[in-house]
Amino acid sequence: MSRESAPAWAGQALVIVPTYNERENIVRLVTELRALPGEVHVLVVDDNSTDGTGALVDEMAQNDAGVFVLHRPGKLGLGTAYKAGFGFGLAREYAYLCTMDADFSHSPSSLPALLDLAAADADLAVGSRYVPGGKVVGWPRLRKLISHSANWAAHVFLGVVTHDCTAGFRCYRRHVLETIDLDGIFSTGYSFLIEMAFLCQRAGFRIAETPITFVNRTQGASKISKIEIYKAFYTLLRLRTRALPWERMIGLWRRRADRKLPAGK
Numbered sequence: 135m136s137r138e139s140a141p142a143w144a145g146q147a148l149v150i151v152p153t154y155n156e157r158e159n160i161v162r163l164v165t166e167l168r169a170l171p172g173e174v175h176v177l178v179v180d181d182n183s184t185d186g187t188g189a190l191v192d193e194m195a196q197n198d199a200g201v202f203v204l205h206r207p208g209k210l211g212l213g214t215a216y217k218a219g220f221g222f223g224l225a226r227e228y229a230y231l232c233t234m235d236a237d238f239s240h241s242p243s244s245l246p247a248l249l250d251l252a253a254a255d256a257d258l259a260v261g262s263r264y265v266p267g268g269k270v271v272g273w274p275r276l277r278k279l280i281s282h283s284a285n286w287a288a289h290v291f292l293g294v295v296t297h298d299c300t301a302g303f304r305c306y307r308r309h310v311l312e313t314i315d316l317d318g319i320f321s322t323g324y325s326f327l328i329e330m331a332f333l334c335q336r337a338g339f340r341i342a343e344t345p346i347t348f349v350n351r352t353q354g355a356s357k358i359s360k361i362e363i364y365k366a367f368y369t370l371l372r373l374r375t376r377a378l379p380w381e382r383m384i385g386l387w388r389r390r391a392d393r394k395l396p397a398g399k
């Protein structure tokens with residue numbers, strides 16, 4: 135698409151950027167996003183970063199009506215940060231709700247292509263490392279192995295067809311987030327991404343991937359922990375067991391118990 139004319143998504147896109155201690159990255163990232171064509175708005179969801187990230191964005195928001203900050207009281211997890219961001223975007227008129235990391239692993243210059251894809255052809259567009267043309271630069275071998283294993287397991291155990299279902303560079307059309315039961319999502323951290331990919335596929339939404347080059351951060355530190363990696367595999371297990379009969383029996387039993395409660399309880 136020519137960048138001369140206004141893109142189809144112009145004035146309708148919000149990018150949600152969860153942050154925890156991203157002081158070295160956040161000002162440049164927000165500045166670059168705001169300089170993109172199509173008047174993309176930016177929402178930073180900051181979990182009371184101890185390095186002052188939240189205050190830096192407050193200052194930017196005071197001078198730019200297209201920049202917003204949600205302050206949360208402490209580190210509550212990547213998944214719940216996305217959810218808070220979706221709530222913010224859905225309460226306003228945005229038609230496209232994107233997510234990306236603050237550390238430049240996702241390049242702002244790739245965002246228009248992601249939005250183009252969502253506007254043209256997809257309910258959920260994913261910036262993917264694992265389709266032809268996609269790349270990972272600067273990750274240690276172990277990190278690559280963990281990421282590939284999570285995607286392989288999601289494919290084998292859950293039948294997820296998205297090649298990069300742990301990617302945080304995404305664009306959801308508004309109706310996707312209005313349809314999916316966001317309150318029913320149990321993952322609070324990184325595995326939220328796997329759960330959302332699974333739920334979007336199960337709901338029958340069109341998911342498309344566009345290749346990106348993911349570059350490991352050069353500033354600040356990664357927040358992923360061993361616990362998050364274990365949780366991702368627990369998420370796979372938990373989503374898998376949804377298909378088992380005893381999960382349905384528990385659901386039935388819960389519904390019956392709810393019916394027995396007197397009104398108002």
Ligand SMILES: Nc1nc2c(ncn2[C@@H]2O[C@H](COP(=O)(O)OP(=O)(O)O)[C@@H](O)[C@H]2O)c(=O)[nH]1
Nearest residue numbers: 152153154179181211212215235236356357358
């Ligand atoms: N608000 C919020 N942001 C988080 C949290 N954990 C990670 N992030 C942000 O999520 C993005 C991805 O995290 P990162 O540490 O780069 O993960 P990695 O690239 O997988 O190593 C970054 O923008 C982080 O600042 C959290 O608990 N709360």
Ligand SMILES: [Mg+2]
Nearest residue numbers: 235237239351
């Ligand atoms: Mg990162």
